[in-house]
Amino acid sequence: MDMRLPPVEELRRVDLELVRLDARRAELLARRAWLLGVLHSPAGRPAVPPPGGAAPAETSPRGAQNALLTLGGTLLAIAALAFTLVSWGSLGIAGRSAVLLVVTSAALAAPAVLLRRGLASTAEALGAVGLVLTVLDAYALHRVALPGTDGLGYTAVASAVLAGVWAGYGGLLRGLRLPLPAAVAAAQLALPLGTLAAGGGPAAVAWAALLTAAGDLLLVARPAGLAVRITAGAAAGVLALWTLPTCAWLSLTSPWTGAPLLLACAALCLYGARAVRPAGAALAAVAGLAAVAGVGGPLRAALPAEWAVPVYVACGLALAALWRPVRAVRVPEPVRAGFGWAGGGVAALGVLWALPPVLGGLLGPAARSGGVWSGVHAEPVAAGHPATAALVLLLGAGAAAATGRLWGRWGAVVLGWALLTALPVSLGLPYAAGLAVRLVTVAAALALAVRPGLAARGLPEPAPRPEPGPEGPAGTWGAAWASGAVAPLRPGALLAGTALAAAVASAGSVALLALDARAATFGVLGALLGLFAVAAALGAGAVRETAAGAAVLAAAGLTAAGAGAAGLAPSVTGLVLLVVPAGTAALAARFRSAAAELTGAAVGVVAVALTAPRPALLALALALGGVVAAATALRPERRRAASWAAGALFLAAAWVRLAVWGVTVPEAYTLPVTVPVLVVGLLRRRRDPAVPSWTAYGPGLAVTLVPSLAAVWSDPSWERPLLLGTAALAVTLLGARFRLRAPLVLGGSVVALVGLHELAPYVVQLVGALPRWLPPAAAGALLLAVGATYERRLREARALRERLGRMR
Incomplete structure (x- = not known):
C-alpha cells in the first residue's frame, strides 16, 4: 500500500481490503464444506449443490464405469451368440476353430493383465464375456464335432467340464468374483442330467440331486466366499423343492424305495440346520417331516390301510418327544423346536382325520329317522370311518398330557372328551352301550369340572405380563395387576370351564339319542338329573350355576316325559310342568342358585305357552305362576322383581278368566288393577310424603277412568254415565279436599266430559231448532x-x- 496517503484515505483502503478478504474466506469455507460432504457422503446419496450454482453429479465415477462395462460385456456376449448361431456356417472348419480359440483365449486372458493394472471392474466384465464364450464353445463343439451325441449326456459332461474349468479359472484369478459362483451353478446339472441320460428313473435322479445338494451344503459350511455360499445354498434349496415332493411320491407308491431317499433328505436338512443357524428351526422341521414320511412309509405298507394314519401319527409324536430336552441326547434348541413343530403338525393332521366320528357321535342323534319313542334308530353318521380314529385320538391325548404345559393339559382334556364321544361310532356299539358310553362321558367331564385340580396338578399359574404404559412403568394394566385387581390365570379354571362345556354338549347329545325309546328317555334323563345335581352340590362358581341350570332342564324333561307317558294332552302337560318352577323356587330359597331360578322361570314360560289353546287352563296356569312368584317375593333379595311378576300373573289370570266367562264390562278388567295400584301409591306416600300425586295415584286412576269414559261415549244407557260421573265427582272432591293435583285434574276432566256427553243430545236438538x-x-x-x-x-x-x- 502507498504509505504516503493521508491517514483517512489509507484507513478507507485498509477497510475495503479487509472486506474483500472476508468475502473470499467465506467463499473458500463454503467450498471446503461441500467437498467434505462429497467425500463423506454414502454411495448413491445425492450431494448438496456446490456454491456457485454448479449442478451435482447424479452418479459416482465407479457407478458410471460399472454401467458402461456391464453394457459392453452384454453387447459382446450377444454378438458372440449371434456369431455362433447365425454366422457359423459361413466359415470353414479352420476359420471356425481359429475364431473361437482366439476370441475365447483373449477374453479369458485379458482379465489377468487388467487385474495387475488395478482395473478390476473391466477385468470382471471381460471375464464374464469369457465365461459366456466357453458355453458357446461347448455348444459349437457339439454342433460341429459331436453332432450325434445324446443331448442330455453331452450337457451333463459339458456342465461338469465347464464347472471344473471355471473353478480353476476362478482359483487362478482370485480378483474375479464371478467364476466360482458360476462354477457352482454349472455343477448342479452334471449328476442329475447324467443320471437321466443313463436311463435312470425318478429314484436314481433323486439320489443324484441329493448328492449334488450334499456338495452344495459342504460348500455352505466351508469358509468360502459369500457369493459362493449364497449360490450353493440357493442351489440346494432349488434341488430340495424338486427332490422332496419326488421322494414323498415315491414313499407312497414304493415305500422301500422312497424311505432311504427321505432319510437321506432328513440327514441333509439336519446338516444344513447346523451349517445355516438362522434357518435351523425351519430346516429341522423339514428334516422331521422327511424322517416321519421315511419311517412311516414301510410301516404303513406292512399294515392294513386303516392303520396308515395311526402309524404316521405315532412317528410324528415320537419325533415331537425330542422337543423336550433330554440329558442323554444333546440336540440343539433350534433343532428341537423344528422337531416339535414337525411332529406336532403331523399329529394335528391326524386329529383332523379322526374328527368325523367325533362329529358323528355328537351331532348324529339330531338326525332322527323316526318319531319320538318310535324305537327306530338312525344310522350313525360317519359310521364307515376307520375305527383306528379312536387310537389316533388316544395317542394325541396321551402326548398332550405328557407335555407338562397348560396348553398340553387343555388339549388332553379336549382330545379325551373327543375320544369318548367318538367311541360309539368308531366301534359301532349297540344302542344301549352307546347311551352308557355317552353317560360315562358326561360323568367324567363333570367330575373334572368339579375337581380340576387332578388335571392341573404341577402346573404353574401364569400371570398376565404388564406392558409399559403412560401411567408409570407398567401402565394402567400393570398397576391393576400389581394391586391385585387382575387375578392370575388359573389352570384349574380353564380346565374346569372346558370340561363343563364338554359335559353340557354330551348331555344334549345323549338326551336327543334317548328319545328313540321310552325307557331310555326316563333312564337317561334321570341319570342326567342326578349327575348335574351332584355337580351343582359339589361345585362352585360357574360350574355350580351351570350344573344347577342343567339339572332343572333335566327335571323338566323328565316331568314332560312322564306326562307324555301318561297320555296327557299338551295343555295339561303345561300344568304339570309348573311343578318344575315351583320346586326350583322352593329349593332356590335354600341353595341360592340364580341359574336354577332363571331356568325354572323359562320352563314356567314354556308351560304357560302350552296351555294357551285352552283359556280356562291358561287362567289356572297363570294363577299358579302368580302363586309361585308371590312365594318367591317373600325373599328379600327377590322381592321387587318377583312381586311385580306375581302381580302381572295374577292380573293376567283374572283377565283370562273374565274372558272365559264372557265378561265384556271394562271395569271388571280395570278395577282389579286400580285398587292394588292405589293401595301401593297410598303406602308409598305415607313413607315419603314428597312423592307427587301423579306418581302415586295417576296410573291407578287413569287405568279405570279412561277406559270407562271411552265406554260411556259408546253406551246409550244411563247407568254407566251416572256411576262414572258419581265416582269421578268423588275423586274430584277428594283431590280438592287433600289438595292433590292428579285426582283433581283427572276427576274433574272426567266429570266435565261425562256431563258434555249427557248434554250433547239436547244441544243437538236446540241447534236444530x-x-x-x-x-x-x-x-x-x-x-x-x-x-x-x-x-x-x-x-x-x-x-x-x-x-x-x-x-x-
Missing part, C-alpha cells in the same frame, strides 16, 4: 266478550295454575 244465523252470531258475541275481558281471564288462568301448582 234455532235459525241458522244464530250459532255464528253467538260465536261472534262470545269472541267479543272474551276479547274485552282478555286480561282478566289471563289473571284468572294464572291464579288457577298457581293453585294447581301448590297441590301435590
Whole structure:
C-alpha cells in the first residue's frame, strides 16, 4: 500500500481490503464444506449443490464405469451368440476353430493383465464375456464335432467340464468374483442330467440331486466366499423343492424305495440346520417331516390301510418327544423346536382325520329317522370311518398330557372328551352301550369340572405380563395387576370351564339319542338329573350355576316325559310342568342358585305357552305362576322383581278368566288393577310424603277412568254415565279436599266430559231448532266478550295454575 496517503484515505483502503478478504474466506469455507460432504457422503446419496450454482453429479465415477462395462460385456456376449448361431456356417472348419480359440483365449486372458493394472471392474466384465464364450464353445463343439451325441449326456459332461474349468479359472484369478459362483451353478446339472441320460428313473435322479445338494451344503459350511455360499445354498434349496415332493411320491407308491431317499433328505436338512443357524428351526422341521414320511412309509405298507394314519401319527409324536430336552441326547434348541413343530403338525393332521366320528357321535342323534319313542334308530353318521380314529385320538391325548404345559393339559382334556364321544361310532356299539358310553362321558367331564385340580396338578399359574404404559412403568394394566385387581390365570379354571362345556354338549347329545325309546328317555334323563345335581352340590362358581341350570332342564324333561307317558294332552302337560318352577323356587330359597331360578322361570314360560289353546287352563296356569312368584317375593333379595311378576300373573289370570266367562264390562278388567295400584301409591306416600300425586295415584286412576269414559261415549244407557260421573265427582272432591293435583285434574276432566256427553243430545236438538244465523252470531258475541275481558281471564288462568301448582 502507498504509505504516503493521508491517514483517512489509507484507513478507507485498509477497510475495503479487509472486506474483500472476508468475502473470499467465506467463499473458500463454503467450498471446503461441500467437498467434505462429497467425500463423506454414502454411495448413491445425492450431494448438496456446490456454491456457485454448479449442478451435482447424479452418479459416482465407479457407478458410471460399472454401467458402461456391464453394457459392453452384454453387447459382446450377444454378438458372440449371434456369431455362433447365425454366422457359423459361413466359415470353414479352420476359420471356425481359429475364431473361437482366439476370441475365447483373449477374453479369458485379458482379465489377468487388467487385474495387475488395478482395473478390476473391466477385468470382471471381460471375464464374464469369457465365461459366456466357453458355453458357446461347448455348444459349437457339439454342433460341429459331436453332432450325434445324446443331448442330455453331452450337457451333463459339458456342465461338469465347464464347472471344473471355471473353478480353476476362478482359483487362478482370485480378483474375479464371478467364476466360482458360476462354477457352482454349472455343477448342479452334471449328476442329475447324467443320471437321466443313463436311463435312470425318478429314484436314481433323486439320489443324484441329493448328492449334488450334499456338495452344495459342504460348500455352505466351508469358509468360502459369500457369493459362493449364497449360490450353493440357493442351489440346494432349488434341488430340495424338486427332490422332496419326488421322494414323498415315491414313499407312497414304493415305500422301500422312497424311505432311504427321505432319510437321506432328513440327514441333509439336519446338516444344513447346523451349517445355516438362522434357518435351523425351519430346516429341522423339514428334516422331521422327511424322517416321519421315511419311517412311516414301510410301516404303513406292512399294515392294513386303516392303520396308515395311526402309524404316521405315532412317528410324528415320537419325533415331537425330542422337543423336550433330554440329558442323554444333546440336540440343539433350534433343532428341537423344528422337531416339535414337525411332529406336532403331523399329529394335528391326524386329529383332523379322526374328527368325523367325533362329529358323528355328537351331532348324529339330531338326525332322527323316526318319531319320538318310535324305537327306530338312525344310522350313525360317519359310521364307515376307520375305527383306528379312536387310537389316533388316544395317542394325541396321551402326548398332550405328557407335555407338562397348560396348553398340553387343555388339549388332553379336549382330545379325551373327543375320544369318548367318538367311541360309539368308531366301534359301532349297540344302542344301549352307546347311551352308557355317552353317560360315562358326561360323568367324567363333570367330575373334572368339579375337581380340576387332578388335571392341573404341577402346573404353574401364569400371570398376565404388564406392558409399559403412560401411567408409570407398567401402565394402567400393570398397576391393576400389581394391586391385585387382575387375578392370575388359573389352570384349574380353564380346565374346569372346558370340561363343563364338554359335559353340557354330551348331555344334549345323549338326551336327543334317548328319545328313540321310552325307557331310555326316563333312564337317561334321570341319570342326567342326578349327575348335574351332584355337580351343582359339589361345585362352585360357574360350574355350580351351570350344573344347577342343567339339572332343572333335566327335571323338566323328565316331568314332560312322564306326562307324555301318561297320555296327557299338551295343555295339561303345561300344568304339570309348573311343578318344575315351583320346586326350583322352593329349593332356590335354600341353595341360592340364580341359574336354577332363571331356568325354572323359562320352563314356567314354556308351560304357560302350552296351555294357551285352552283359556280356562291358561287362567289356572297363570294363577299358579302368580302363586309361585308371590312365594318367591317373600325373599328379600327377590322381592321387587318377583312381586311385580306375581302381580302381572295374577292380573293376567283374572283377565283370562273374565274372558272365559264372557265378561265384556271394562271395569271388571280395570278395577282389579286400580285398587292394588292405589293401595301401593297410598303406602308409598305415607313413607315419603314428597312423592307427587301423579306418581302415586295417576296410573291407578287413569287405568279405570279412561277406559270407562271411552265406554260411556259408546253406551246409550244411563247407568254407566251416572256411576262414572258419581265416582269421578268423588275423586274430584277428594283431590280438592287433600289438595292433590292428579285426582283433581283427572276427576274433574272426567266429570266435565261425562256431563258434555249427557248434554250433547239436547244441544243437538236446540241447534236444530234455532235459525241458522244464530250459532255464528253467538260465536261472534262470545269472541267479543272474551276479547274485552282478555286480561282478566289471563289473571284468572294464572291464579288457577298457581293453585294447581301448590297441590301435590
